[in-house]
Amino acid sequence: MLGQGTRTTPIGLATSVYPPREDSVMLLPFARLPGASRVLEVGCGSGVASLAAARAGLWVVATDLNPEALTSLSCRAQGEGLCVRPVLADLANGLGKFDRILANPPYLPTPRGSEDSDRWHHLALDGGPDGLETTRRLLATLRDHLAPGGVAFIVFSTRQDGEGVASLRRRWRRAGGRWRRVAARALEGERLSVEALRAPRVARYGPVSSDVRRTGAVRRGIGGRRRTLRRNPRGSSPVPGRGRIRARDGASGRRRSPRDS
Numbered sequence: 001m002l003g004q005g006t007r008t009t010p011i012g013l014a015t016s017v018y019p020p021r022e023d024s025v026m027l028l029p030f031a032r033l034p035g036a037s038r039v040l041e042v043g044c045g046s047g048v049a050s051l052a053a054a055r056a057g058l059w060v061v062a063t064d065l066n067p068e069a070l071t072s073l074s075c076r077a078q079g080e081g082l083c084v085r086p087v088l089a090d091l092a093n094g095l096g097k098f099d100r101i102l103a104n105p106p107y108l109p110t111p112r113g114s115e116d117s118d119r120w121h122h123l124a125l126d127g128g129p130d131g132l133e134t135t136r137r138l139l140a141t142l143r144d145h146l147a148p149g150g151v152a153f154i155v156f157s158t159r160q161d162g163e164g165v166a167s168l169r170r171r172w173r174r175a176g177g178r179w180r181r182v183a184a185r186a187l188e189g190e191r192l193s194v195e196a197l198r199a200p201r202v203a204r205y206g207p208v209s210s211d212v213r214r215t216g217a218v219r220r221g222i223g224g225r226r227r228t229l230r231r232n233p234r235g236s237s238p239v240p241g242r243g244r245i246r247a248r249d250g251a252s253g254r255r256r257s258p259r260d261s
Helices: 048-053 067-080 119-126 135-140 161-172 210-215
Strands: 040-042 059-064 085-088 096-103 145-156 180-189 188-198 219-221 225-228
Touching: 040 048, 048 059, 048 067, 048 085, 048 096, 059 067, 067 085, 135 145, 135 161, 161 180
Parallel strands: 040 059, 040 096, 059 085, 096 145
Antiparallel strands: 145 188, 180 188, 219 225
16 A cells, blocks of 8 residues: 555556556456456556456456556556557547446546646546546446446545535436445545446337327237237326445645545
């Protein structure tokens, strides 16, 4: 574990790349889980989660906007003979669907005008005024990138706006998704957590057409089985018939969480 004031860089990792901290390490157990064939790490930074997933035999895509992070990850993966595909991308833009998504988005609340002067440190740390700016963008398109049955593991911090997190959770659940906490860790001045998000399941049957409502016609469901629709006695739509020690302190002097030990 890295203590306060310690700023070491793993061998082979460029100094402009966000080094692994307590928040990054929290994703490792979920990177190694069996049961997935395609894994995406969003904003990979050092790529420790991507490497862990690849070592477990999974096919991995890792995105980041920092080209040095991707170059460093590519060299490390090739050195170990691992299947990791680094992609220069904003979040998951332009990519397909994955069985598992891992993300440790920047969550440090950063008032406008107090951004880190280092471009890449700023990218890794700045969560906007409420710490949720990147997380909010990630969740807005998350369902587009989760395969059926897929799950996203995302790092959150109590330094983010609590009501903002609660609002995101309510909206996700109202849309039919599932959200639960799967890991937590207390650090000085904050508490980190990993939240598991599953997208809403696709409805088994689509909307019933007006012709079917009028005639009580027979539809074929999944597997080709016949399902008879009968008129609801009240005249409504038909129904189927029976049958961290603070480490984000960096050169800027801002108080930080694990990202800047």
